[in-house]
Amino acid sequence: MQQTLQTRVLKKTRLSERVVGLTLGLQNGDAFPVWEPGAHIELELAVSQTEPLYRQYSLCGQQANTREWQIAVLKEEAGRGGSAYIHEVLQEGDALAVSIPKNHFPFAANTKCFFVAGGIGITPIVPMVQAAAAAGLDWHLLYLARNAADFIFLQELQEVDGARITTHASNQDGLFDLQGALQALDAQTVVYSCGPQPLLAALENYQQEQADIGWQLVLERFSVETDPAMLQGKGFTVTLQKSGKSIAVAEDETILAALKREGIRVKCSCQNGTCGTCETVVISGLPEHRDFVLSPEERQLNETMMICVSRALSAELVLDL
Ligand code: FES
Structure with missing residues (x-):
């Protein structure tokens, strides 16, 4: 921290x-x-x-x-x-x-916003809805939950503008037709979504199918199912700038695991590249980013990396540790 x-x-x-x-x-x-x-x-x-x-x-x-x-x-x-x-x-x-606050899910106040929240994924969406309404934007919120009892902040949201909100609880409303709900999207619309992985994957798939229409998708992930193979790759060396210590990272371990093996404590949380807690400054070397936190621009800069999942394209990485 x-x-x-x-x-x-x-x-x-x-x-x-x-x-x-x-x-x-x-x-x-x-x-x-x-x-x-x-x-x-x-x-x-x-x-x-x-x-x-x-x-x-x-x-x-x-x-x-x-x-x-x-x-x-x-x-x-x-x-x-x-x-x-x-x-x-x-x-x-x-x-x-x-x-202090960090923001990996920035809201750009686009003219047309379509918010899709799944369950507890409503939390970052609430201030976005308030900001969109305050700015007079054209917005709609689709709020999905497994159980009607799981909806939170619904009254506050409906007080903002209930006519712009669609709720769906699968225990009482059945299976939701996501594609049907997204049919009206156009190239001016930006979809902001936070929720469980299957919901985000469905949105990504549908966006790819509709690539010709050109609506944008901005996601906040709070978990992913990590395939162990995704955490493996070529071995490399990590050098810790502060101590000068060099540690070999084997093909089947992450940088985080290699550091722990050597008794070096590093702050971490999700360990699947979604939370940003293990973000570490890269002094030199070329990271291979495998996280879900950094934007494409941040990846290109190679200034930081998530050491719980990301690896190295170079033989050595020097980290600010
Ligand atoms: S511990 Fe969450 S991104 Fe690495």
Whole structure:
């Protein structure tokens, strides 16, 4: 976590059976830094005595409220304990260290916006909807959930403009016809989507089929199914600039795994290239980017890389570690 802010949990509320909302304020009472729709913060969770867990959550409150930040946390039953800690241990009044906002899902306020949110993927979309409405843009929100009880922030969104919102809960409405819903897209439309991997994959496939129409797609992923083969490749050497230590990364291990093998602790979270926690500055060498965080422009610059999944095209990488 590059720059840490010391916050306190001002409010903890239940948003649905599986989601709690946290309202955070700075401990010193100052105003928070500004943030843009799509931004997330990283929470440092004292889950164990030895090593904190880092977890990322989208800011989903009002941008104009500089004294309070809001996040919503889904309890991941198969997770590694971060969301369970927030649900079961963290209480109002507790201290919580968080990062300054980062944004890998920027909203460009395009004239025509089509938002597609799946489940908890609504969180980065809420401020985008508010920004689109405030700017007088032509927008529509498609909000999908498995169960009607899983919808959160629905009342706030409907107060923005309920006529521009379509909801679909598959437990009561059946299978959703995504292609049918996207048929009216044109070249001026940008689709912003956050949700489970099958939803994002369906959008990507449909966009490719409709390449002649030319609508754009901007995605925020919170998980991917990683094929172990995708983490493998040619072996190479990583040199750590600060210690001068060189470590061989084998064909079947990641840089992160090689560092851990050598007893070097590096901050990480998702370990599948989606969260950005392990982003590391590249001093020299050519990375082979395999993450879902960096934009095409950032990949070309080769200034940073996600060491949990990305590898090297050169024989050696020198990293700022
Ligand atoms: S740990 Fe999440 S991108 Fe590497």
